[in-house]
Amino acid sequence: MTRAAPTRRRSPRGGGEQLREDIVEAVKQLLRETDDVDAISIRAVAQRVGVTAPSIYLHFADKEALLDAVVADVFAGLDAAISAATARSTTPVACVLAQGLAYVQFAVDHREHYRVALMQPSNDTAVVDDVLRDCAFAYLHRAVEECIEGGFFADTDPLPIALELWSAAHGVASLVIAKPQLPWGDVEAFARSALNAALLGHLVDGLFDEDDDYAAVAAWARKRRNALR
Amino acid sequence: MTRAAPTRRRSPRGGGEQLREDIVEAVKQLLRETDDVDAISIRAVAQRVGVTAPSIYLHFADKEALLDAVVADVFAGLDAAISAATARSTTPVACVLAQGLAYVQFAVDHREHYRVALMQPSNDTAVVDDVLRDCAFAYLHRAVEECIEGGFFADTDPLPIALELWSAAHGVASLVIAKPQLPWGDVEAFARSALNAALLGHLVDGLFDEDDDYAAVAAWARKRRNALR
DNA sequence: TGTACATCAGTGAACGCGCGTTCACTGATGTAC
DNA sequence: TGTACATCAGTGAACGCGCGTTCACTGATGTAC
Numbered sequence: 001m002t003r004a005a006p007t008r009r010r011s012p013r014g015g016g017e018q019l020r021e022d023i024v025e026a027v028k029q030l031l032r033e034t035d036d037v038d039a040i041s042i043r044a045v046a047q048r049v050g051v052t053a054p055s056i057y058l059h060f061a062d063k064e065a066l067l068d069a070v071v072a073d074v075f076a077g078l079d080a081a082i083s084a085a086t087a088r089s090t091t092p093v094a095c096v097l098a099q100g101l102a103y104v105q106f107a108v109d110h111r112e113h114y115r116v117a118l119m120q121p122s123n124d125t126a127v128v129d130d131v132l133r134d135c136a137f138a139y140l141h142r143a144v145e146e147c148i149e150g151g152f153f154a155d156t157d158p159l160p161i162a163l164e165l166w167s168a169a170h171g172v173a174s175l176v177i178a179k180p181q182l183p184w185g186d187v188e189a190f191a192r193s194a195l196n197a198a199l200l201g202h203l204v205d206g207l208f209d210e211d212d213d214y215a216a217v218a219a220w221a222r223k224r225r226n227a228l229r
Numbered sequence: 230m231t232r233a234a235p236t237r238r239r240s241p242r243g244g245g246e247q248l249r250e251d252i253v254e255a256v257k258q259l260l261r262e263t264d265d266v267d268a269i270s271i272r273a274v275a276q277r278v279g280v281t282a283p284s285i286y287l288h289f290a291d292k293e294a295l296l297d298a299v300v301a302d303v304f305a306g307l308d309a310a311i312s313a314a315t316a317r318s319t320t321p322v323a324c325v326l327a328q329g330l331a332y333v334q335f336a337v338d339h340r341e342h343y344r345v346a347l348m349q350p351s352n353d354t355a356v357v358d359d360v361l362r363d364c365a366f367a368y369l370h371r372a373v374e375e376c377i378e379g380g381f382f383a384d385t386d387p388l389p390i391a392l393e394l395w396s397a398a399h400g401v402a403s404l405v406i407a408k409p410q411l412p413w414g415d416v417e418a419f420a421r422s423a424l425n426a427a428l429l430g431h432l433v434d435g436l437f438d439e440d441d442d443y444a445a446v447a448a449w450a451r452k453r454r455n456a457l458r
Numbered sequence: 459t460g461t462a463c464a465t466c467a468g469t470g471a472a473c474g475c476g477c478g479t480t481c482a483c484t485g486a487t488g489t490a491c
Numbered sequence: 492t493g494t495a496c497a498t499c500a501g502t503g504a505a506c507g508c509g510c511g512t513t514c515a516c517t518g519a520t521g522t523a524c
Contacts, residue, residue: 019467036350042511054513055468063511093443119348119407121265133411152447154454159412164401164423171400172393178348182362183388194393196439197430198423203446204433205426207453214322217432218381224436225383248500271478283480284501292478462524469517475510484502490495 020059022049027070031112037120040067067116074110074117079135081106086139092146093203097195099140100169104191107173119174140166147202154206161202168198249288251278256299260341266349269296296345303339303346308364310335315368321375322428328369329398329424330417336402337416348403369395376431383435390431397427 026048030040042063046053060066085102089095107114144158144165153161172191176184184190208217255277259269271292275282289295314331318324336343373387373394382390401420405413413419437446 041509043509051467052469053511054470057512058467091442091444093447115350119403121344121407151451151454152443160414160419160422163411163413163419164426167400167404167423168397168427169400170404171396171398174348174403175396175399178350182392184392185389190389190392193389194396194427197393197434198397198426199430199443200433200437200446201426201428201430203443203450204429207450207457208429210425213320214381214428214432215320217429218322221432221436222380225380228436270476272476281502282478283503286479287500460524462522464522465520467517467519469515471514471516473511473513477508477510478506480506481504482502483504484500486500487498489497491493 019049019051019055023056023059023066024069024073027066028073028113031070031116032110035112037112037116042066070113071117074113075132075136077110077113078103078106078117078132079139082136082139086143089143092143092150093152093199095143096140096147096165097192097199099143100165100195101188101191103136103169104173104176104195105188108176108187111177114173115177118170119177137162137166153202165195165198165202168195248278248280248284252285252288252295253298253302256295257302257342260299260345261339264341266341266345271295299342300346303342304361304365306339306342307332307335307346307361308368311365311368315372318372321372321379322381322432324372325369325376325394326421326424326428328372329394330420332365332398333402333405333420333424334417337405340406343402344406347399348406366391366395382431394424394427394431397424 023045026045027040030044030048031037042056043053045066046056049055056066060069081102082099085098086095089098107118141158141162144153144162147153148155148158148161169191172187172194175182176187176190204217208220209215252274255274256269259273259277260266271285272282274295275285278284285295289298310331311328314327315324318327336347370387370391373382373391376382377384377387377390398420401416401423404411405416405419433446437449438444
């Protein structure tokens with residue numbers, strides 16, 4: 001393997017910004033191609049950008065800072081996807097479903113990006129996580145609030161519900177990514193079904209006696225199922 | 230750091246079995262102590278066992294084979310936890326909930342073991358995954374079948390439902406592990422609530438018009454909520 | 459317009475390190491006679 | 492019971508490698524006069 005000739009033009013004064021962006025983009029490219037965080041080395045990244053390894057350190061303090069920047073970039077992409085799904089929705093419950101589907105779609109479309117950002121030991125600083133909390137998750141939190149305000153969900157604290165719904169979407173996304181050989185069928189249909197169940201669960205939450213091992217809801221469901229037949 | 234003196238007694242003929250088990254146990258110990266897969270090196274494992282590095286290769290073809298053995302061992306532990314939860318349960322729906330709680334409990338009690346086994350790129354061979362499918366997951370699959378046979382769930386294919394419930398439990402477990410600083414509150418209570426929602430969702434699945442953006446179920450729930458008030 | 463100079467983005471070579479793995483070996487264990 | 496020998500679990504030293512990071516440098520860019 002021959003080293004790539006550094007064809008890149010030198011940046012104008014104070015113009016390292018372009019190289020910085022290129023470096024982050026190169027990491028994302030390598031993640032996409034190799035599906036393996038361990039393939040990310042300073043040398044590999046530098047070569048991909050067309051620059052020598054020490055140049056990376058002009059823009060990032062160390063490798064961890066570089067990966068933090070990549071994670072922040074991934075969060076921004078996730079945020080954009082969920083923001084778009086939110087804008088497309090009309091009712092709050094449908095909005096939560098759309099957000100969940102967009103989330104899973106983003107994750108499986110960018111599996112290694114998702115893995116680095118959300119399935120990895122968090123070397124990410126509080127700052128990086130704040131990006132997530134203030135953006136992508138904020139949309140979900142707001143939509144849950146609207147579900148409560150609209151009387152769709154019981155009138156309780158929206159935060160745990162939002163976290164539960166996030167867990168539901170994350171569960172589908174991360175298990176599909178970690179174990180792709182399991183019989184998922186069509187992933188979007190699977191995700192829709194799983195998210196639908198979680199949503200239905202919250203819609204009917206608190207409407208049945210909860211200390212009876214589901215006997216009350218089961219009896220009700222059985223009766224209704226027979227009536228529908 | 231001085232190298233540990235190899236105090237270990239030589240195994241009797243054909244008695245490498247003991248060392249093999251000790252090696253797997255040492256890996257699990259290191260994972261527990263460091264919370265970091267990258268801390269697992271052949272040398273570190275050998276030192277922990279009290280043996281030199283090449284000895285490892287008498288029992289495992291290479292590092293990947295060693296990690297596969299560890300994953301299989303973790304799956305066995307998970308299997309035992311879920312088996313115990315299953316035995317404790319009386320009704321099938323309560324059984325699914327108990328299995329899910331046991332699953333999450335096991336995961337957070339053995340976070341790095343869980344990470345290696347279920348949040349990591351699967352270098353595990355099909356053989357290793359079969360252990361999971363034939364043991365831990367089989368209990369869930371069976372319990373879902375019983376939910377259907379008992380008329381608790383709609384009469385459909387149990388496999389996707391089991392996978393969805395697995396995703397729900399995995400979602401809680403893996404997100405709590407990956408982002409422990411989020412406001413989870415009591416993890417068991419959180420898991421119970423999330424699993425409860427998924428279960429409720431499947432209990433009432435198919436009982437409402439599904440092409441109306443949840444309008445039918447929402448109207449029904451609102452009425453019932455008012456009646457209960 | 460032309461020249462001397464300061465700046466600083468990027469270079470090239472090297473550092474020390476820990477890794478997975480190999481190989482010829484040693485010496486305690488167990489066996490055959 | 493005693494001795495010679497085969498076995499093979501575990502050793503010690505070494506291999507080549509790629510890694511993150513450093514440091515003194517170079518030379519194109521832009522500026523001051």
